[in-house]
Amino acid sequence: MKRSTPRWLRVAAVSLAVGSLVVACSGRSTTGGSGSGGEVTLTINFWGDFGLQDLKAKYEAEHTNVKIALNSGEYNAQHEDLQKKLIAGSGAPDIAAIDEGFIVQFRSQADKFVNLLDSGAGKYESNYLPWKWKQSLSADGATQIGLGTDVGGLAMCYRTDLFEAAGLPTERDQVSALWPTWDDFLAVGQQYVAKTNKKFVDNATNLFNPILGQQQVGFYDEGEQLRMDGGPKVAFDFAVKAADAGLSANLTSFQADWDKGFTNGSFAVLACPAWMLGHIQNTAPGTKGKWDIAAVPGGGGNWGGSFLTIPKQGKNVDEAYKFLEWLIQPEQQIEIFKTVGNLPSQPGLYADPAIADFKNEFFNSAPVGQIFPKMAEGLTPQYLGRKNGPTRVAVENVINRVQNGTLKSDAAWAEAIKEADKANK
Amino acid sequence: MPTTRAAPEPGTRRRPPTGRSTTWRDRLHRFDVRYVPYLLIAPFFLLFFVFGLFPMIFNGVVALRHWRLDEPDRTGWAGVENFRRLFTDGDFGNALYNTFGIFLLSTVPQLLLALIIASMLNRRLRAQTWWRVSALLPYITPITASTLVFNVFFARDLGMANWALGLLGIGTENPIDWRADKLHSWIAIATMVNWKWIGYNALLYLAAMQSIPRDVYEASALDGAGPWRQLWRITVPMIRPVVIFTVVLSTIGGLQLFTEPMLFDLNAQAATGGAGGEWQTVAQLIYKVGWKDLNLGYAAAMSWALFLIILVVAALNTLLTNRISGGRK
Numbered sequence: 001m002k003r004s005t006p007r008w009l010r011v012a013a014v015s016l017a018v019g020s021l022v023v024a025c026s027g028r029s030t031t032g033g034s035g036s037g038g039e040v041t042l043t044i045n046f047w048g049d050f051g052l053q054d055l056k057a058k059y060e061a062e063h064t065n066v067k068i069a070l071n072s073g074e075y076n077a078q079h080e081d082l083q084k085k086l087i088a089g090s091g092a093p094d095i096a097a098i099d100e101g102f103i104v105q106f107r108s109q110a111d112k113f114v115n116l117l118d119s120g121a122g123k124y125e126s127n128y129l130p131w132k133w134k135q136s137l138s139a140d141g142a143t144q145i146g147l148g149t150d151v152g153g154l155a156m157c158y159r160t161d162l163f164e165a166a167g168l169p170t171e172r173d174q175v176s177a178l179w180p181t182w183d184d185f186l187a188v189g190q191q192y193v194a195k196t197n198k199k200f201v202d203n204a205t206n207l208f209n210p211i212l213g214q215q216q217v218g219f220y221d222e223g224e225q226l227r228m229d230g231g232p233k234v235a236f237d238f239a240v241k242a243a244d245a246g247l248s249a250n251l252t253s254f255q256a257d258w259d260k261g262f263t264n265g266s267f268a269v270l271a272c273p274a275w276m277l278g279h280i281q282n283t284a285p286g287t288k289g290k291w292d293i294a295a296v297p298g299g300g301g302n303w304g305g306s307f308l309t310i311p312k313q314g315k316n317v318d319e320a321y322k323f324l325e326w327l328i329q330p331e332q333q334i335e336i337f338k339t340v341g342n343l344p345s346q347p348g349l350y351a352d353p354a355i356a357d358f359k360n361e362f363f364n365s366a367p368v369g370q371i372f373p374k375m376a377e378g379l380t381p382q383y384l385g386r387k388n389g390p391t392r393v394a395v396e397n398v399i400n401r402v403q404n405g406t407l408k409s410d411a412a413w414a415e416a417i418k419e420a421d422k423a424n425k
Numbered sequence: 426m427p428t429t430r431a432a433p434e435p436g437t438r439r440r441p442p443t444g445r446s447t448t449w450r451d452r453l454h455r456f457d458v459r460y461v462p463y464l465l466i467a468p469f470f471l472l473f474f475v476f477g478l479f480p481m482i483f484n485g486v487v488a489l490r491h492w493r494l495d496e497p498d499r500t501g502w503a504g505v506e507n508f509r510r511l512f513t514d515g516d517f518g519n520a521l522y523n524t525f526g527i528f529l530l531s532t533v534p535q536l537l538l539a540l541i542i543a544s545m546l547n548r549r550l551r552a553q554t555w556w557r558v559s560a561l562l563p564y565i566t567p568i569t570a571s572t573l574v575f576n577v578f579f580a581r582d583l584g585m586a587n588w589a590l591g592l593l594g595i596g597t598e599n600p601i602d603w604r605a606d607k608l609h610s611w612i613a614i615a616t617m618v619n620w621k622w623i624g625y626n627a628l629l630y631l632a633a634m635q636s637i638p639r640d641v642y643e644a645s646a647l648d649g650a651g652p653w654r655q656l657w658r659i660t661v662p663m664i665r666p667v668v669i670f671t672v673v674l675s676t677i678g679g680l681q682l683f684t685e686p687m688l689f690d691l692n693a694q695a696a697t698g699g700a701g702g703e704w705q706t707v708a709q710l711i712y713k714v715g716w717k718d719l720n721l722g723y724a725a726a727m728s729w730a731l732f733l734i735i736l737v738v739a740a741l742n743t744l745l746t747n748r749i750s751g752g753r754k
Binding site: 074076077080083084087105109252254255256257390393397398400401404405406407422 | 494495497516580581582602604605606691692694695697700701703716717718719
């Protein structure tokens with residue numbers, strides 16, 4: 001047993017290795033904390049396009065100690081993930097976007113979010129549409145969990161080139177006059193399909209959602225009772241009727257085939273709330289100028305719109321609020337509107353010429369600064385229950401089954417009720 | 426005593442153990458012999474306890490409780506309520522049906538084809554290594570990447586599968602919607618599974634086949650047995666342990682199928698397995714109930730049910746395979 005190295009050398013080597021491991025581990029934990037003067041990374045979870053890309057760079061340039069990490073994900077997944085992290089007590093982002101479809105679920109857990117009233121957000125209350133402010137307010141009115149970003153509103157985006165080929169008018173007022181009601185819309189669609197042998201709308205679920213948004217009561221009433229026989233039935237029946245009439249291209253929203261459909265002209269019309277504009281621009285840049293925006297059949301309504309919240313578990317809640325406060329200032333809100341089309345939920349801005357006179361070139365210079373604000377101001381929003389999100393997914397799936405032919409349309413409504421009940425459990 | 430070994434007497438060098446340092450060395454030696462082996466295998470057991478045994482036991486505890494992340498107030502002991510609910514849950518029944526359907530469509534052709542390919546690779550071929558390596562290529566392809574490619578392959582409107590079928594005159598008017606009904610979606614998913622695992626199983630069979638002596642084949646050839654008869658009468662019985670091993674492994678894998686059905690969905694995180702659960706497997710349902718419906722107690726009960734089902738099916742398959750391939754028991 002000959003030893004090639006003296007023992008002291010080996011002992012030293014081992015302790016050096018162990019020591020450096022310890023240092024390496026503890027090194028991570030010290031920099032992860034929130035040094036008040038040190039560098040801070042704020043993560044923001046959202047879906048789609050919130051128009052934050054340019055603003056992030058701007059904010060980082062002004063605040064050299066702050067880095068902002070944008071994390072865009074799938075719509076439902078982001079909400080489910082946030083719920084898990086809130087219960088787990090860690091892992092939530094510094095700022096989490098929440099859609100109005102999920103806001104009731106989260107505001108009933110208001111103790112898990114920073115009360116923005118404590119942070120001094122109360123002074124912005126009068127800037128907001130009153131219903132928007134209330135949507136994210138806890139039931140007792142004591143805790144404000146989020147600040148509104150955008151409202152959806154409702155309009156119809158259509159392809160002028162495809163309309164022209166089908167012998168339909170292309171001018172936006174004439175198109176609006178084509179379909180004062182949804183039944184008129186159906187008739188126009190049938191005419192289009194007969195003439196071109198192509199599909200008219202992207203998906204029957206994207207007729208269901210806006211029509212549901214136009215009803216007085218959605219899936220749930222204010223007592224959290226599932227009310228399928230009211231608004232949902234109206235919207236569902238029409239969606240099935242449109243599917244039966246062969247209007248739908250049956251492309252699942254926000255999936256690859258749907259995105260391809262924008263470029264390929266697989267459909268000529270889709271319901272577009274303000275936030276949809278950004279998606280169309282991003283997915284089909286080649287169709288610039290071929291789109292225009294007309295009124296939605298059946299009058300006003302709302303579909304979507306979001307809030308930004310600060311989960312309490314975050315280590316940088318103060319920096320997060322500073323960024324959030326900066327983000328809701330008029331300058332930034334107008335910037336977002338111009339880049340991605342999301343309409344601010346602060347009506348004071350609608351009169352600002354930057355919005356009022358804004359025409360979107362991508363949509364054939366449609367006066368989006370007039371179309372959407374008009375809708376948002378006259379809105380009486382419906383109550384969206386705690387289980388609104390899962391219920392909507394379940395009913396959409398039933399409509400999808402009708403569209404792909406695996407479910408007979410006369411059996412569909414019973415199935416929709418069954419699935420909605422299951423989602424409500 | 427020869428002079429060449431005139432080294433000093435060993436006894437004179439090894440003094441009797443006195444003093445502290447020798448005792449310490451002795452202890453060290455004893456420690457080395459007695460305990461170090463345990464220390465050396467400890468990391469595995471530690472990891473197994475932390476990541477294997479503990480989650481299983483904890484999962485069993487959770488299965489007996491109400492635990493909902495979306496309604497934190499609904500908590501407490503549930504007894505066997507979660508398990509009882511399984512028997513009346515249409516979703517679970519549907520998922521079980523799908524899982525077995527896809528399992529049959531994948532495992533049976535997969536192992537048969539692997540056997541045939543292995544026996545072909547076992548002959549003298551040109552570029553033998555090249556053939557063997559390319560049989561294994563699907564196995565080393567990341568499953569996510571291959572599934573995404575298959576997704577495009579099985580697209581309804583512009584997919585290659587429909588294009589190829591169209592050349593044969595199938596579905597030219599009305600292209601097959603691979604995600605609309607059970608049979609087509611099962612076939613699509615089984616294809617992905619087969620593609621990945623045929624080569625892997627074939628190589629396992631091949632390794633076993635190479636240990637079969639050549640003269641057995643020569644003798645049978647003299648007796649007039651053709652290649653097919655040789656395969657079933659000689660090869661399969663002689664590689665029986667490996668056949669059983671692959672059957673058990675593919676039973677476990679098939680019943681836990683998750684990634685392929687998950688990514689086959691157009692909305693890859695929906696976990697519903699199609700609009701009407703056409704191809705939702707049990708593993709997918711567990712994920713959906715646990716992490717999307719946020720009902721952890723019920724999902725845990727489902728996991729235990731799946732575990733028991735796999736045990737039973739794997740045991741049955743072992744018996745069956747043993748009998749088919751000529752075992753005595």
